[in-house]
Amino acid sequence: MSFGGFPDEGLVFYEGLEADNSKTYWTAHRAAYEASVRAPMTALVEELAPEFGAAKVFRPYRDVRFSHDKTPYKTHQGAVVTPEGRGAGSWYVQISAEGLVASGGCWRLESDQVARYRRAVADDVQGPRLASEVDRLQAGGWEIEGDRLVRVPAGFSADDDSIDLLKHRSLYATRHWTPEEWLHTPAALDRVRESWRDLVTLNAWFADNVGATTKEARPRR
Template sequence: MSFTGFPDEGLVFYEGLEADNTKTFWTAHRDEYESFVRAPMLALLEELSGEFGTAKVFRPYRDVRFSHDKTPYKTHQGAVVTPEGRGAGSWYVQISADGLMVSGGSWRLESDQIARYRRAVADPVQGVRLEREIDRLRAAGWDIEGDRLVRVPAGYSADDDRLELLQHKALHATRRWTPEDWLHTRDVLDRVRTSWRDLAPLNAWLADNVGATTKEPRR
């Protein structure tokens, strides 16, 4: 299947799911999800795979075991590409009733990865490399996001020139587009591809300096 855009019916499906997030609605409209959301997402990712790698498409079901919000279904469809062997630094794309979102970086770092990240930020060479890349992304219209400490990290100074970066426990850049006619065309492919290419230096920095966690997986 060739990617031709995200049909408006997919956005309408998510509007309905936001209003009625129940198994009854999901069962009655699942064919719309499969045809107008999942199928075009898979087609988009297939066209991107040659350059970026194989994507993981997230399940539509929410994990409600430890959440106060017990609604069973996600109101967006996301997918992530994490190149094998790099450990940190991924590309993300998401479609919802709010439109298209693309992102890149790391959304969750384990304690050993955070320690390596902060050492690299404090390094006079790697810290400047990251700082310049973050400045470049901001100037290009990216939002710099990620969980952050409100305090100064232990072992670092409140006077550090890169304190804001040191406070991050995760770091990613994100760009969002509200629904417009181009969302229903192949223009989406060009925007995602161009955006992911723009995020490649950030992902490379994370791969070079943070890498994979050495902690045992949580049971």
């Protein structure tokens, strides 16, 4: 199946799900989700795979075990690409009633990865490389986000030129488009492809300087 755009029916489906996040609504409208959300998302990432790698298309169900919010379904459909062997630095795409999102970087880092990230930021070569890339992305309209400490991290000074980056425990760039006619056409694929290409340098920095965690995976409860 080739990607032809995200049908408006998919956005309407999510508008309804936001109003009625219940099994009753989901069961009655699941066919719309499969045809107008999951199928086009799968087609989109399959067309991107030759350049960026195979994607994981996320399940529509929320993990509510440890959440106060017990609504059972996600109100968006996301997919992520983390190329094998890189360890850190991923590409992400999401569709919802609010429109399309393209993103890249690191959303969650383990403690050993955070330590390597901060050593790289403090490095005289790697730190300026990241700072320059963040500045370039912001100038191009990207939002730089991520989990950040309020205080100065241990071992560093508040006077450090890179203190804003050093406070990050995760860092990623995001671009958002509200729904317009092009979203329902193959042009949406071009927007995501061009955006992901713009994030190649950021993801390469994470792959080179942070890499995979060495911590053992915690058992699922």
